[in-house]
Amino acid sequence: MSAAALELRGLKKSFGKAEIIRGIDLSIGKSERHAIIGPNGAGKSTLFNLITARFMPTAGTVKLHGQDLRGLQPYQINRMGLSRSFQITNIFPAMSVFENVRCALLWSQGYKYSFWNLVNNSRRLTEGADAILDQINLLERRNLPAGTLSYAEQRALEIGITIAGGADVIMLDEPTAGMSHSETDYITDLIMKVTEGKTLIMVEHDMGVVFGLADQISVLVYGEIIATGKPEDVRGDPKVQEAYLGAALEAEH
Ligand SMILES: Nc1ncnc2c1ncn2[C@@H]1O[C@H](COP(=O)(O)OP(=O)(O)OP(=O)(O)O)[C@@H](O)[C@H]1O
Structure with missing residues (x-):
């Protein structure tokens, strides 16, 4: 079993x-x-x-x-x-919606934030983040600062961040x-x-x-x-x- x-x-x-x-x-x-x-x-x-x-x-x-x-x-x-969300909305409000998800993807793969520039052009990461944004219905909001999303959209983004690492x-x-x-x-x-x-x-x-x-x-x-x-x-x-x-x-x- x-x-x-x-x-x-x-x-x-x-x-x-x-x-x-x-x-x-x-x-x-x-x-x-x-x-x-x-x-x-x-x-x-x-x-x-x-x-x-x-x-x-x-x-x-x-x-x-x-x-x-x-x-x-x-x-x-x-x-x-195992990935969890928190009771309180837990996003980076000044970063774009896309960057929030990409950041979660990077983190889940073990990169440090300071390595961003090295992987900035990684098509795989961009595609992965966009696929998650599509799943959580936020693809059209991808370039907005996350803090400008409605409350429900912010919680949806948080769910995207939670599932980002697979x-x-x-x-x-x-x-x-x-x-x-x-x-x-x-x-x-x-x-x-x-x-x-x-x-x-x-x-x-x-x-x-x-x-x-x-x-x-x-x-x-x-x-x-x-x-x-x-x-x-x-x-x-x-x-x-x-x-x-x-x-x-x-x-x-
Ligand atoms: N770090 C801590 N130190 C001391 N007591 C704590 C700590 N964390 C939680 N408690 C206490 O544990 C009890 C359970 O709290 P918890 O937040 O787990 O309940 P909950 O079921 O999630 O409640 P809610 O539905 O209101 O969120 C409470 O009495 C709380 O005060």
Whole structure:
């Protein structure tokens, strides 16, 4: 049997005396779209930071394609095929849209920013960046400073930056936060398109997005996963209704 894309075993994280992640076991299959939902402060971002080695676990293991990530740096994990976005828009606003993506491509290949001039004319990089811009519907905006894009377009660019290195495990932290309904629909379609055939792990508060995109959902409450399963099973789970979903679905109306 082939290894899961991502496997967490006995994962814990404490800050001082506060135990924030309290023993998580989770397998995420290849090409699965997996949403992590739960109330504010449940530990979702902390879990993302543990998976990507921004935080050291207090206990437990994280495996990517069967390989233990212990002791690796975030950039090493990135080059093993895991790429994440952040809650806050994370682009270079003064650089052009195209340069933002090209920069991400360069970085993923291990070049330093100061080497730009050497590879300035690289057709391969230009074509690669344009192919990503095409995927995220920003080809027509390629020469504009990224900071002049609309908020939704900036988040789309950020998704482009996240996928630029060709990672097969994509982690998105609240990709539709702060968006209108139409922007949310736009970004949801985009995520669906760019994660085709890849593993997606997403933290998201918008239940429309979660139920529209996810093959599997895990519900995190006070640092523990209280349910994992198909959307219809999670939706009907009384434990989940009580701890989170009842309130979250009500908030949408
Ligand atoms: N570096 C840190 N040091 C101390 N406590 C932290 C740190 N990072 C997070 N916490 C605490 O861990 C808890 C979980 O925070 P986290 O941001 O992971 O929750 P979340 O589920 O992502 O919340 P939200 O949905 O609001 O983004 C919070 O009580 C937070 O204060």
